[in-house]
Amino acid sequence: MAMYAIGLSVLQEEISYEKTQVKQVAYADDLTGAGKISELRKWWDFVKKNGPTIGYTTNATKSILIVKPEHYEIGMRLFRDSGVTVTKNGQRHLGAVVGTPEFKQKYVEEKVSEWVKEVGVLPT
Known part of the structure; x- marks a missing residue:
């Protein structure tokens, strides 16, 4: 974990905001x-090209681009050959949810339903 943090901090410096205009944050081995x-x-x-030099490799199958619905076509076009999933609805991210209000509502309803089932199994 500490080695990922050290490596990712170096990579994040290399991909500074001045170079890409992207705000970024890292947690463990996840870069956002x-x-x-x-x-x-x-x-x-840039991450795909320079990450391996510090031991960080991208995994496009686990990478998701969340875009506003009106930018979906642009996202699909720009990321078509990347292997990255593009969605206009939303996705869970580090225990939270990012996306449209409808996606968030559905996510919360599903979570609460799971919790209700789990509590129902507890002895009374």
Whole structure:
């Protein structure tokens, strides 16, 4: 865990906001970016190219680009050859949920339903 933190901090410095206009945060071995779609594509390519030199490899199958519905086509076009999943609905991220109000509502309803079932199993 500490080695990931050290490596990712070096990578994050290399991908500074001045170079990509992407705000980024890292947790353990997860790297997250936010910004304009075209800048995120530059950021993705930079991470993919430079990450392996410090032991960080991207996994496109576990990477998701969440876009506003009106930007979905642009996201699909810019990331079409990347292997990254593009969604306009939302996705769970580090225990929280990011996306449309409808996606968030459905996520919360499903979670509460799971909890109700689990509590129902407890002895009374």
